[in-house]
Amino acid sequence: MTILVGPNAIGKSNLLEAVTLVSSATSFRQFSWPDVVKEGEALARVRLDAERGLVPVRLGLDVESSGRKSFFVDGTKKRKASDVAGRVPVVTFVPDDLQLAKGSGEVRRHALDVLGSQLSPAYGTLRSEYGKIVRQRTALLKQGEARRDTVEWDEVLARTGASFFIHRARLASRIEEAIVPFYETLSVGERVEMRFETSWGGETRPPREWAAASRDEVEWLMREALERVSRKERARGVTLVGPHRDDLVLLIEGLSARGFASQGQQRSLALAWKMAEAEVVGAVLGCTPVLLLDDVMSELDEKRRAALQEFVESGPQALLTTTNLAYFAPEMLEEAEIVEVADVR
Amino acid sequence: MYYAAPIARLLEELERLPGVGPKSAQRIAYHILRSEAEGTARLAEALLEVKRVIHFCPRCFDFTEGDLCATCADPERDAATVCVVEEPRDVVAIERTGGYRGLYHVLGGVISPVDGVGPEQLRVRELLDHIAEGTVTEVVVATNTTVEGETTALYLARMLKPLGLKVTRIASGLPVGGDLEYADEVTLGRALEARREL
Ligand SMILES: [Zn+2]
Numbered sequence: 001m002t003i004l005v006g007p008n009a010i011g012k013s014n015l016l017e018a019v020t021l022v023s024s025a026t027s028f029r030q031f032s033w034p035d036v037v038k039e040g041e042a043l044a045r046v047r048l049d050a051e052r053g054l055v056p057v058r059l060g061l062d063v064e065s066s067g068r069k070s071f072f073v074d075g076t077k078k079r080k081a082s083d084v085a086g087r088v089p090v091v092t093f094v095p096d097d098l099q100l101a102k103g104s105g106e107v108r109r110h111a112l113d114v115l116g117s118q119l120s121p122a123y124g125t126l127r128s129e130y131g132k133i134v135r136q137r138t139a140l141l142k143q144g145e146a147r148r149d150t151v152e153w154d155e156v157l158a159r160t161g162a163s164f165f166i167h168r169a170r171l172a173s174r175i176e177e178a179i180v181p182f183y184e185t186l187s188v189g190e191r192v193e194m195r196f197e198t199s200w201g202g203e204t205r206p207p208r209e210w211a212a213a214s215r216d217e218v219e220w221l222m223r224e225a226l227e228r229v230s231r232k233e234r235a236r237g238v239t240l241v242g243p244h245r246d247d248l249v250l251l252i253e254g255l256s257a258r259g260f261a262s263q264g265q266q267r268s269l270a271l272a273w274k275m276a277e278a279e280v281v282g283a284v285l286g287c288t289p290v291l292l293l294d295d296v297m298s299e300l301d302e303k304r305r306a307a308l309q310e311f312v313e314s315g316p317q318a319l320l321t322t323t324n325l326a327y328f329a330p331e332m333l334e335e336a337e338i339v340e341v342a343d344v345r
Numbered sequence: 346m347y348y349a350a351p352i353a354r355l356l357e358e359l360e361r362l363p364g365v366g367p368k369s370a371q372r373i374a375y376h377i378l379r380s381e382a383e384g385t386a387r388l389a390e391a392l393l394e395v396k397r398v399i400h401f402c403p404r405c406f407d408f409t410e411g412d413l414c415a416t417c418a419d420p421e422r423d424a425a426t427v428c429v430v431e432e433p434r435d436v437v438a439i440e441r442t443g444g445y446r447g448l449y450h451v452l453g454g455v456i457s458p459v460d461g462v463g464p465e466q467l468r469v470r471e472l473l474d475h476i477a478e479g480t481v482t483e484v485v486v487a488t489n490t491t492v493e494g495e496t497t498a499l500y501l502a503r504m505l506k507p508l509g510l511k512v513t514r515i516a517s518g519l520p521v522g523g524d525l526e527y528a529d530e531v532t533l534g535r536a537l538e539a540r541r542e543l
Contacts (some may be wrong), residue, residue, distance in 0.1 A: 042367075064366070132492045139458035151498040152456070158491060 001312060004321045005267065006341035007162045012321040013094075015341075019319065020092055022046040022061040024118050025071070025081035028094045028294065033067035041065065050088045052287055057087055082124035085117045089281045089289040093274045093296050093308075100273050101257040101266040105197075105247030109168075112248065115277055116171045123171070126164040133157050134239050142237040157242055162218035165243045169196065169210035170291050172248055174283070176207055178276035186268040186307055192254055197247040200225030204249065267304055269299060275311055291318040297327035305329075334343045348543055352378070404475065406451040406468055408433050416440075416449060423447045428485040428537075429472065429501060431494065432454055439487065442534035447485070450475065455493040456500060464500060472501075476508060482509040502543035513540040 004012045017027050021036065037044040043267060044063040049056065051243045060072030071078040078084055099107045117124035137153040176194045183192040194195070195204040200222045210218075225241040228234075233240050250257040252265055261269065272343050281289040291312060297305055321341075348356065352374060355403055359370035401407070402414035409415070416422055416436075426447030436449050452467045475481065486501050488494035502512045502517055516539035 028393055129492050136458050136492065136496070151503065152496045153458075154495050160492070217522070 001318045001332075001336040003325070003333075003336045003338050003342050004319070005325055006321075006323070008323055010105075010341060010343045011307060012341050013294050014148060016092070016294050016319060016321060018046045019048065022048045022059050022071075022084075023088045023090050023290075024085045024114065025039070025061075025069075026062055026114050026117070028092045028292075031067055033063055034065060036063045037065045041066065047087065050290075052088065059084060059088060080125075081126075082117065082121040085121070085124055085286060086119060089118050089285055089287065090292055091115075091274060091277045091281060091289045092292040092294070094294040095271075095296060095299050096265055097270045097274065099270075101250060101261045101269040105245075108248045108250075109246065111245075111273070111277075112168055112171055112175070115175075115280070116167060118169070119281065121165070123167045126160060126167055130157075130160050130164045132242065133160055134242065136245050138237070138239045141233055141239065154223065154269075156227065157239070158219045158222040161222050161242045162215050165246070166197075166211065166213065166215060167216055168212070168243060168246075169207045171280070172196070172207035173211040174280045175273070175276045178279040179272050181291060182272035183268060183276045186272055186304065187252075187265065190265075192257075192269065192272070193251045193254075195249045195251065197249050199242070199245045207248070246301070264301070267300055271300070271304055271308060271311075278311070278315065288314075288316050291315050291320075293318060293320040295321050295323065298324065299324055378380065401451075405436075405449045406433075406471065407436050407449060421446075423485070424480045425482045426485065427472075427475065427481050427483070428487050430487050431489060431497075435487065435489075438533060439537065442530045442537065444534045445537055447483075452488070452497070455488055455491070455497040457493045467497075469501070469504065473504070476505070481510065483513060485513050485515065486543065487515045487537070498543065506543075512543045514543050515540050526540065 001179045002086050003013065006012055013029075017029065017031075020027050029162070042065055044061075045059045046059075048059045049317070050059070051057070057075050058072075060075075061069065062072075063069045069086040071081065072089060073084060096107075097111070100111060113123075113127050117127060133153065137150060137157055140150055140153060172194060179192060183190065194207050196207060196210055201210075202221075222241060229240045249262075250269065252261060254271070257265065257269060278289050278291065281287075293308075293312070300308060305327065306329070309329060312320070313332075313335075320336075322328070325338070328336070348462070355377070356367075356370045359365055359373055360367060365373070377388075394457050398410045399408050400410075402409040402415045402417055404413055407414045407416070411418065423446045427450050428439065428445060428447055429450045429452060430439065431452055431454060433451055436451065439445050439449075450468070451473075452469070454462055454467055455507050456464060456467070458463060472484075484501070484505055486498040488497045498514050502514075505512045515533075515536040
């Protein structure tokens with residue numbers, strides 16, 4: 001366990017971000033690849049030496065100021081992010097994750113997709129292909145007047161969308177299974193459940209039901225829905241149907257967390273979700289992820305801090321940032337390596 | 346300015362080339378400056394010559410120096426089969442497998458609304474003209490296995506099937522999202538052999 005301590009805005013988070021960029025080609029912050037490179041510099045470079053089991057892994061990332069990026073695994077250049085993701089699995093926990101309960105569907109979709117892309121290259125490929133399809137199809141819909149035919153784009157949207165959605169549903173059902181006991185402990189007996197709210201699949205259904213659905217069925221449902229909204233889509237120039245509009249709804253004791261969760265419930269839910277992520281990574285990849293915690297201790301009360309501490313100690317490695325060591329229990333500080341961070345920007 | 350004006354001009358031109366950043370441009374420019382005039386003259390002549398003599402084959406739209414390209418002009422090639430590809434470089438990739446004996450048609454891209462490319466911007470009309478001559482019975486769609494390549498294949502199938510043609514797609518043994526360029530010869534050869542009807 002390494003704790004990076006120092007005042008706000010001196011670049012502690014940048015260090016954690018560098019680890020997520022090189023290990024999963026993504027960040028816990030809004031980012032664009034060109035912005036990763038320091039103003040006036042030609043190149044940003046990250047190298048990460050890790051050990052998985054007893055096997056050393058070396059990951060690399062070069063980003064040019066144009067945003068062009070190359071990944072490296074053990075010195076070999078890789079073209080796609082999906083070739084790198086999952087080699088050194090990480091689970092991040094940052095203050096924004098407290099939005100998992102109350103934020104828009106985007107927050108939960110993003111959390112699932114970042115995890116999924118680490119767990120399977122197919123998930124990552126489907127995610128990026130699906131995103132491309134939506135962008136292409138939307139561009140066509142925006143051509144308005146011309147009203148060009150979208151037949152082929154409807155077809156690929158339904159096909160790729162169905163595969164992508166089933167991958168996502170399978171992952172969500174694993175997260176649900178893992179989150180229930182964690183949340184129960186944190187909340188002293190409350191029950192959490194999940195439901196997919198989709199723009200195409202009729203009434204909400206739990207992830208495990210969708211996970212077992214056939215691809216043909218999902219594809220058919222998406223096609224039907226596309227047909228129903230065709231006029232509206234053309235009028236508005238947006239793609240209204242598909243996994244990019246779905247929401248994974250969280251329920252606490254049967255009530256929507258988005259509508260009703262208290263501050264405490266939101267925090268417990270976020271923490272339980274992260275614990276569930278780590279457990280699913282372990283089950284799927286057979287190795288416990290590295291935990292990256294960006295200034296979250298300050299967001300939690302004493303009880304949840306203790307739970308987080310236990311969680312951190314259960315993993316093989318954790319990198320934490322904080323502005324104040326007082327948030328940590330003395331036993332924890334004794335075991336941790338503490339690094340005082342001066343301005344690293 | 347760090348560079349003498351003629352060097353700066355050369356660097357500027359080099360940096361316009363695909364895959365050439367400022368560093369490589371500098372390396373190439375200094376290499377040219379150090380090398381003998383003769384070698385540089387040959388390079389310049391080669392550049393001018395491709396632009397002078399190479400044009401599109403009026404039948405398949407591959408690059409050629411003759412009236413027709415070597416494939417279109419070859420009476421041994423099977424005129425009943427046309428393989429549709431995105432770019433001239435894809436013809437090279439398929440020819441390298443040595444397993445294809447039909448003709449080609451180069452579309453000049455793929456459908457991509459984001460880039461403003463629809464069927465009208467591609468050589469679809471010319472493909473239909475070729476087919477209207479009546480010798481073609483099968484069209485093999487060998488666009489890349491990217492989202493845009495698949496969509497273009499579906500579009501072509503919709504246009505061509507009502508004409509009573511067999512429309513096939515190269516098999517999905519190719520890496521998803523991959524360019525034909527990056528597929529090795531064996532994989533690409535197999536993908537062509539195992540094409541399926543669209
Ligand atoms: Zn020709």
